Amino acid sequence: MVAYPKGSGGELYGDRRAALTSGSIRTGMEEMKVLVLGAYGLIGLEVSKALIKAGNTVVALGRSADHGRKVLPNAHWIGTDLSQMTGTADWLGHLEGIEAVVNASGALQDSPGQKLSDVQSRSITTLVAACEQTGVRKFVQISAPGAAGTASLAFLSTKGEADDTLKRSGLDWTVLKPGLVIAPTAYGGTSLVRSIAAFPFVQPVVFANSPVQTVSIADVTGAVVRSLTDPALSRRAFDLVETESHTLAQVILAVRQWLAFPAPLRVIDVPPAIARLLAKCADAAAWLGWRSALRTTSLQVLAGGITADSGDWVAATGIAPRSLTETLIDLPSTLQERVFARLRLIAPLLILVLSLFWLASGVIGLVFEADAVRVIEDDLPPLLAHASVIGGSCLDIAVGLALLFRKTARTACLASVGVSLLYLGLGTVLTPELWADPLGVFVKVLPAIGLSLAAASMIDER
Structure with a gap:
């Protein structure tokens, strides 16, 4: 068992952690039917698993019910986009028999067909009204440190608007504000930190001195389960972060060490201007459907730091969230984590190189059509x-x-393979001599096929 400083409340943690995360604190209570929003997200998936393990019935909501059933088959799935759930009537049919709601949904910023204000504010405001109308009493809201209706950053202001609506309601609510969540599942910020930590030879870091407090996904999950049943947590908001604060550089280096990558030869503080340029590129990619964690909103949050005070939570529960060191000790660090981190780092480059390869091939063929025709x-x-x-x-x-x-x-990756094989087949019939061309006209297509197959295997958001 981990030793904690006396008086911190952490000395109770080891004895109570298993009970908290397994949901067994609900001993003697009847099971609940819980609606979980964002149920295959980083937090929502772990919360859903914990609730099911504790004997509850989970009605899970996500954009794709088909994907949800693959990752969590023992939940009842609703496939819908929160940006379309902006009227009270939109929710009424989904709340039948529901006793509690957990909102683990969220978005970084506007994207095609999806406004941040609809996802994080309007949809939740109407859900709260629908809960009051249908008699759903308990509502646990996963928010963020710094969330407030007056915040300058849209990500935080829309979260804050939903928090404020919930606090004004007559529901039995709890608002939880986790810091940088560290989880075995790599998605969002966790995925970004891992991929940056996988950088070879040197360690680039932007806003290296920004203060960051992390929290284990197990602590967040345990807090949600407890909030559903502990009256002492009702109608209160809690920050969920470790006690110690780190710089962002320290967090990334700790993750690098956890992944068992070699220590960097040098830590490079990336100029904010370069980071902002990369973020703008990621913003543009988002409009093509690529929801990178390295977008403008992420940089703005990191620039301001991710800090909070979990003193109220410790005082109310006697439970201190794990430190970063303890969190990483609890997580697996195997070959698959290292391979994922490396591949996540280079995946955008692979897609871009493949795209440029095919675009250049097509444009060159049109520009030098006469030369190409002479070959055949x-x-x-x-x-x-x-x-x-x-x-x-x-x-x-x-x-x-x-x-x-x-x-x-x-x-397109699979089409790339098919088209390449088609070209090789036709070329072998029409111009077999090109296999012996000193420039390797046909031979060079083979690595492109391998690259396409590799890229196809990486294109999976979660």
């Missing part, structure tokens, strides 16, 4: 030769463009 004109009629070059070039451009969109990227 001895084997094909002139009209068919021209049509083949133009058609192939347009196909290349289509594959390159499809690779840029998240929704079509995996299909």
